[in-house]
Amino acid sequence: MDQLPSLYVDLAPWWPLLSAPEDYEEEAGVYRDAVLAHRPGTRTLLELGSGGGNNASHLKRSFDVTLADRSEGMLAVSRRLNPELPHHAGDMRTLRLGQVFDVVFIHDAIAYMTTEDDLRLAVRTAAAHCRPGGMVLLVPDDLRERVAFETSHGGHDGPDGRGLRYLEWSWDPDPEDTWFYTEYAYLLREADGTVRGVHDRHRMGLFPRQTWSRLLALEGLTPAVLPYPHSSFDEVHEMFAGFKTDG
Numbered sequence: 001m002d003q004l005p006s007l008y009v010d011l012a013p014w015w016p017l018l019s020a021p022e023d024y025e026e027e028a029g030v031y032r033d034a035v036l037a038h039r040p041g042t043r044t045l046l047e048l049g050s051g052g053g054n055n056a057s058h059l060k061r062s063f064d065v066t067l068a069d070r071s072e073g074m075l076a077v078s079r080r081l082n083p084e085l086p087h088h089a090g091d092m093r094t095l096r097l098g099q100v101f102d103v104v105f106i107h108d109a110i111a112y113m114t115t116e117d118d119l120r121l122a123v124r125t126a127a128a129h130c131r132p133g134g135m136v137l138l139v140p141d142d143l144r145e146r147v148a149f150e151t152s153h154g155g156h157d158g159p160d161g162r163g164l165r166y167l168e169w170s171w172d173p174d175p176e177d178t179w180f181y182t183e184y185a186y187l188l189r190e191a192d193g194t195v196r197g198v199h200d201r202h203r204m205g206l207f208p209r210q211t212w213s214r215l216l217a218l219e220g221l222t223p224a225v226l227p228y229p230h231s232s233f234d235e236v237h238e239m240f241a242g243f244k245t246d247g
């Protein structure tokens with residue numbers, strides 16, 4: 001089994017200082033509006049790779065949200081933020097909850113599918129948990145056609161005196177394959193003022209537009225490309241929906 005990056009294992013308690021729930025409010029509104037535009041009666045939503053539950057902390061105002069992630073540490077972070085929501089441990093390539101939902105949603109966690117075989121398994125899991133007449137919504141951060149291998153930085157200070165700052169540097173060893181690296185350098189400040197640095201390498205999947213629609217269709221869903229506007233984008237991005245036929 002491939003390893004998760006340190007961020008989701010030993011460093012999971014630091015997640016809210018890297019990526020805070022309030023950073024997700026605008027995008028969660030875009031996902032909610034897309035769901036309600038296409039499936040107005042939606043009540044139940046399953047998120048695969050739900051991480052620290054940042055999206056869920058906003059989506060739960062509109063839907064009955066169920067969360068699943070491969071990392072126990074990230075589930076613990078999310079349970080603190082979303083104690084009222086059901087949480088399940090599971091890999092999006094293999095999870096089977098024995099339940100179906102109106103919508104199955106996968107956001108940035110889909111980037112950890114680095115081969116087409118893995119991506120297909122994740123889409124299969126999403127389709128397996130989608131009720132007839134329901135919708136799968138996939139929101140990759142990057143597409144092969146518009147990826148920019150950039151360097152950025154960020155981080156937050158916590159109410160407990162801890163703080164985190166990070167440098168994020170993406171690069172692609174081979175533009176012909178389906179993955180690239182994002183190298184993270186974290187500076188972690190404890191409440192007593194001590195600071196340490198950690199390097200964490202993330203291997204991220206990268207697929208062209210047509211792969212997303214093709215894999216949704218292969219799993220029996222009717223694919224559609226939906227607009228994904230956000231104030232941080234220079235141009236409107238895309239989200240990939242798959243609709244399951246009724247009955």
Ligand SMILES: C[S@@+](CC[C@H](N)C(=O)[O-])C[C@H]1O[C@@H](n2cnc3c(N)ncnc32)[C@H](O)[C@@H]1O
Nearest residue numbers: 049051052053054055070071074091092109112
């Ligand atoms: C960037 S975080 C997701 C953050 C999330 N969007 C939020 O709102 O807090 C990525 C998550 O993907 C999870 N992940 C990576 N590979 C996975 C897999 N194969 N199955 C399920 N979760 C996975 C990691 O454990 C991590 O929690």
